[in-house]
Amino acid sequence: MIPGKIARFVQERANVAGMASRDADLVPHQHRVSGWRLGKDGKTITAYLPALFAEHLLEDLESNGQVALSLEEYPAHETYQFKGVFVRQRAIEAEDRALVAAQRERFVHDMLPLYPEAPVDLIRGFIVEPDLAVEFEVQEIYLQTPGPGAGARLVPPAEK
């Protein structure tokens, strides 16, 4: 189960995401993510990706199921990484697009103070319209915020 504080971060504050998969030869692939949704069961996350940035992803997931998703609030740098196993994939639906649109506006809101001269449409355009929804079951969560605690496993708690 994803703890409440981290669940709120996922739903309310994270504004940038990246996903990693790997193939049968242990070659890693990274994928830019446009949006995400926490499952109602509190155990799964669905990531929304443009096909343009999903090369190798489905082959990797069907080959071994291993997936990692990093979610960051930029520029605060608070970051968590979720590792788990692939559950299913499907095409994007209207409800997903609405969520991505709302997360895109959060991204624009958070980036504008950093790039006040940049055209808003250019910032908005960084969050590319997704084609694919990939759901995975979260098995481990790591703190990734830069600093001395980075890399600590939060879920399940690391043994002391």
Add this chain to the structure above:
Amino acid sequence: MRAVEQSTTFDRLPDAIRPVLDNGIPAGMATCSAAGVPNMTVVSQVYYVDTQHVAVSFQFFNKTVRNIRENPRAEVAVHDPFGQVDWILELQFVRSEKEGPIFEAMDIQIEAIASATGMSGIFKLMAADIYRVRSCRRIEYGGRAAEPA
């Protein structure tokens, strides 16, 4: 809305990537452990060494560093949001440098990035990890305009 999408692959770094590597925007990096667990992280700096090599900033002894010592393959994405282009670099770890001109140049840039992002005292260059570029892919996404909220 997809008219501008385009993907082009190069076997070495073209000149067009150099200003993107200098734009100060964090890059995404994927690695994989010997046990087969992928890892995704953000790196502050990907530094141009020559047409076939880049250096990645090693700032914390983290999972990425451990993975690379076990399995030398990595993939990095650098972003050009103003040109609406991403560059995907498929990399192979070569060596780690803790001194010398590449390290010194990256150290100065890391200090500047840390100062600009409020991370002074946290961002510190431990090494410049040198990678060979196996391939470089340019992805133009300008046709995927955002839909209104």
